[in-house]
Amino acid sequence: EVRLVESGGGLVQPGGTLRLSCDTSGFIFSTYSMNWIRQAPGKGLEWISHIGSRGTTTYYADSVLGRFSISRDNAKNSLFLQMDSLRVEDTAVYFCARLDINGLQYWGHGTLVSVSS
């Protein structure tokens, strides 16, 4: 069974940092590209970052470029999102998702990040 479990969310002050993790199981992690998508409270979905299977290719949304960094540890089957210089508008549930040939087929349950003073 494919499983993706996010962790690391919480309450942080503006300007602060957080590191999200996505622990995976049930598939060969090193062969799949992975993505982070977020959803602000009561709002729609926003794609924010992608990393290729080997970790050498990354993409970011303009809204997080230069502040967030995606990475992965294929030996530990884990995906990460380092979030620096957090803003109030970064408050959201953050989902990790596996990119299949058909699209984003598998998602985690999400982890809530709240940025507030």
Place this chain on the structure above:
Amino acid sequence: IQMTQSPSSLSASVGDRVTITCRASQAIRNDLGWYQQKPGEAPKLLIYAASSLQSGVPSRFSGSGSGTDFTLTINSLQPEDFATYYCLQDYNYPPTFGPGTRVEF
């Protein structure tokens, strides 16, 4: 690429046929997926490549379109179909979601 959806919400009844439209700001071939999201849950992939039904998804869901205009149709709406539906273009980076269509009673 900007994605728009219409309507933003709709009221329907069990057994109805529902149609949701998604439009891209430029041609995206058929590089479009449809996702269903229920409150408190992660999105679920329904349709990929504009018209291909994801494995395990009921056949009452169908998609069509190419280029800039796309449609998701739900035939004979069921109680479990009341949710929010998003389109997502993956023609190029950054992938962009439509704003969503809420299907409610």
